[in-house]
Amino acid sequence: MAEAAARLGHGFARPELLQEALTHPSVAGRPHNQRLEFLGDRVLGLVIAEALIGQDAEAEEGQLAPRLNALVRKETCAEVAAEIGLGTALRMGRSEMLTGGRRKTALLGDAMEAVIAAVYLDGGLEAARGVILRHWAGRIAAVRAQPPDAKTALQEWAQARGLKPPVYADLNRTGPDHAPVFLVEVRLEDGSSAQGEAASKRAAQQAAAEVLLARLEAAA
Structure with missing residues (x-):
């Protein structure tokens, strides 16, 4: 102590x-x-x-x-x-x-x-x-110098197009308690969605947002 x-x-x-x-x-x-x-x-x-x-x-x-x-x-x-x-x-x-x-x-x-x-x-x-x-x-x-994280960037993308904020859903959790793996899906009002995996829910949400952002930017 x-x-x-x-x-x-x-x-x-x-x-x-x-x-x-x-x-x-x-x-x-x-x-x-x-x-x-x-x-x-x-x-x-x-x-x-x-x-x-x-x-x-x-x-x-x-x-x-x-x-x-x-x-x-x-x-x-x-x-x-x-x-x-x-x-x-x-x-x-x-x-x-x-x-x-x-x-x-x-x-x-x-x-x-x-x-x-x-x-x-x-x-x-x-x-x-x-x-x-x-x-x-x-x-x-x-x-101050860091770019917006993926979740923030995805929310800003949705707002700029008049869509509701992204919705994140927990799909699965695997692995032992000391090393869990979370699977999360993010979905937009227009039906676009993506999934991400990571060792925490927040990181999995970020991963899913990154995947969806990449798809949206590639389709633009």
């Missing part, structure tokens, strides 16, 4: 908050991190939104929203958690441990959000802002 706090860059006056943030619900009889995860998600969104507004005074809401989504999504939180090494500090039940829980994107992402909430409750918004900006700084700087 002390090593995790040091890597995080926050000294806890109430270390029990960090302990709760790093406890998965599979640990029976102890306070776990689901409530903190709920709060941390909101604190992260606020701080990142403020940073994006300050970074680009001319950006419209339509430009800021996909940047925000990219920075607060579960996969990004999991990446930061892995960089800090939160996986080694996570407390979880035996079944989760045996199925690779310390490497699971969902568990790492949840833990990162919970840790942000723990910092917020322990030191206030300024402390949480400091931690977030320290670990997200490079991503915030880079996101």
